[in-house]
Amino acid sequence: MSQIVLDGMSLITPEAVARELGPQVIADPNPAAETVRAQLALVLQLAEQRFLAGDNVMAATSRINEDLHGIRSRVSPQVWKSFIPFVQNHAVADFLLQDPFVRWSFEKPRGYSGDAQLLDFIYRHPSAEGAIAAASPVGQQVYKVSSAAQSSAAVRERRDLLTTYVDEVAATHGKDAEILTIAAGHLREANRSIALQSGDLARWVALDQDPLSVGSMVRDFAETAVTPIDGSVSGLLTDTYQLGQFDFVYAAGLYDYLPRKVAVRLTKKCMQMLKPKGMFLFANFAAGIPDDGFMETFMNWSLLLRTEAEMWDIVNASVDRNTVDAQVYYGDNRNIVYATIRKNG
Secondary structure (H helix, E strand, O other): OOOOOOOOOOOOOHHHHHHHHOOOOOOOOOHHHHHHHHHHHHHHHHHHHHHHHOOOHHHHHHHHHHHHHHHHOOOOHHHHHHHHHHHHOOOOHHHHOOOHHHHHHHHOOOOOOOOHHHHHHHHOOHHHHHHHHHOOHHHHHHHHHHOOOHHHHHHHHHHHHHHHHHHHHHHHHHHHOEEEEEOOOOOHHHHHOHHHHOOOOOEEEEEEOOHHHHHHHHHHOOOOOEEEEEOOHHHHHOOOOOOOOEEEEEEOOOHHHOOHHHHHHHHHHHHHOEEEEEEEEEEEEEOOOOOHHHHHHOOOOOOOOEOHHHHHHHHHHHOOHHHEEEEEEEOOOOOEEEEEEEEOO
16 A cells, blocks of 8 residues: 655654654663563563463453553653563564554554544444454454543544534534534544535535545545545645635644644644634543553554643644633543634634
């Protein structure tokens, strides 16, 4: 499969995220860190034994997820980073990578993290059914855990929340409602939109820099208000597309990969693209999610996790709070944190 050429602004490669998180390090010689490393080795050995025994694959998967989160929470980010290759190269990975969702994330066939097909594994979309059916019995059991994880549940909730926002905008603005999605992927939130199905949107511009995702949207949303566009964050920031203004603009999965400087620039640009009383939404995986250790190791999925305070920091650096109504809030299981900024008039 062809690799996607990134624009340098979207920053969705593991290497780019690693640069943002800090410099490369070698294992910390601190005795405390070495003690934790020894504990990690024991955790991995016990996990491998559980998988070899084959008694309860789902329980073994849940346990290694919990153990990795616990170890990650006890060491500095630099020390944790030094542990990641050790975990990825352990024999227990051979079992976990039989899950097509985990393997897709680790191998990144499209060349970057968090692509639309990866999300389809999370959504349990029909497009992923073939790969799941073809997986080994162990892989299918691991998938039952990985797709039910709190982070996966939060992504499904995010999809449904976006659908609700779109339909609320349509109910408020009628057939003049205009929507912009940035890093749209396959735009699965549109599948359940009553407004789209009823023809109650003027236009829904769906921007993505992956031509495979754009092609999927062209096919799936032909003869609807959805207009897929092959475009990037860089193109938005340089006014390449001349898209006009919108009632609702959102970037649901992009900010997980954007350093603060780019996040602020993009937020400012999106606010400029809003009509009076229009709203911008961005979302981020939250710091401390229970699946963080598993995602960063066996899934090779590094994210810029953010706290509520860090979300407010982006908001405050991007807008004059006297001219907007801003909110920051968590989803139901607190794995994703959202920011909404609405123009006052």
